[in-house]
Amino acid sequence: MLTTYRHGPEEGLPLLIVHGLFGSARNWGVVAKRLSVDRPVLTVDMRNHGDSFRAEANGYRDMADDLAQVIEKNGGMVDIVGHSMGGKSAMMLALTRPDLLRRLVVADIAPVAYSHTQLHLVEAMQELDLDGLTRRSEADRDLQRIVPDSQTRAFLLQSLDLKSTPPRWKLNLDVLAQEMDKILGWPAPDGRFDGPTLFLSGGASDYVLPEYRSDIKRLFPQARFAKIPGAGHWLHAEKPREFEATIAAFLAG
Numbered sequence: 001m002l003t004t005y006r007h008g009p010e011e012g013l014p015l016l017i018v019h020g021l022f023g024s025a026r027n028w029g030v031v032a033k034r035l036s037v038d039r040p041v042l043t044v045d046m047r048n049h050g051d052s053f054r055a056e057a058n059g060y061r062d063m064a065d066d067l068a069q070v071i072e073k074n075g076g077m078v079d080i081v082g083h084s085m086g087g088k089s090a091m092m093l094a095l096t097r098p099d100l101l102r103r104l105v106v107a108d109i110a111p112v113a114y115s116h117t118q119l120h121l122v123e124a125m126q127e128l129d130l131d132g133l134t135r136r137s138e139a140d141r142d143l144q145r146i147v148p149d150s151q152t153r154a155f156l157l158q159s160l161d162l163k164s165t166p167p168r169w170k171l172n173l174d175v176l177a178q179e180m181d182k183i184l185g186w187p188a189p190d191g192r193f194d195g196p197t198l199f200l201s202g203g204a205s206d207y208v209l210p211e212y213r214s215d216i217k218r219l220f221p222q223a224r225f226a227k228i229p230g231a232g233h234w235l236h237a238e239k240p241r242e243f244e245a246t247i248a249a250f251l252a253g
Contacts, residue, residue, distance in 0.1 A: 014079075016080045018089055025050060026050065031240060046089070048175050058183060095190075101195055108201050108205050108233050108235055121152070125143075133167045140153055196222050197220040200246055200247070202238070
């Protein structure tokens with residue numbers, strides 16, 4: 001079972017938030033608390049991330065099955081928000097177990113295979129010398145040689161556990177590297193989700209291109225599309241208030 005965190009009241013239809021690659025439930029804590037004013041909000045650490053279990057597989061059918069277990073343990077029906085890898089996992093769940101979802105929000109990802117890779121970030125984390133590290137600023141300085149973008153470094157370093165002896169990454173980097181093709185790909189499942197669906201993208205991101213819309217509408221006939229101006233792929237971190245307002249309005253129906 002995935003490590004799961006609960007925010008807000010006990011009663012009401014839960015909202016399940018699913019993080020992306022190299023992320024964790026921790027990344028979504030502030031958003032979860034703000035969306036939990038009148039409903040329970042669940043956040044999870046996905047397999048091979050955070051405090052959840054380690055596994056040899058990290059494919060989308062596996063991750064959808066993990067989410068199904070969480071939902072079945074928490075009432076059997078949710079609204080769901082998934083970002084990036086989490087968005088693909090949520091889409092897979094919607095297509096294979098539509099009975100578990102009422103509304104679906106897919107944040108800055110499409111049901112397609114992507115040609116870019118994140119292996120360089122895995123390698124950067126693996127190459128970082130963790131011996132003797134006591135401060136995140138030290139790790140940031142050392143990581144800067146390989147990862148020049150400060151926002152990317154800050155995101156990755158949220159998964160560095162400096163309280164552990166010795167320090168360690170709370171990511172199963174070896175498996176994520178081995179499974180990277182699956183994570184970037186899309187297994188093209190059969191199925192269709194007829195519930196309300198929102199594809200919310202960053203206005204400055206190129207992850208959800210116009211040419212993907214025909215595939216999206218075939219799988220998600222009720223899909224609507226929205227963009228947050230000025231936001232990139234990590235739209236929830238770059239424009240959190242706009243992200244929350246758009247999500248809340250859609251989920252209110």
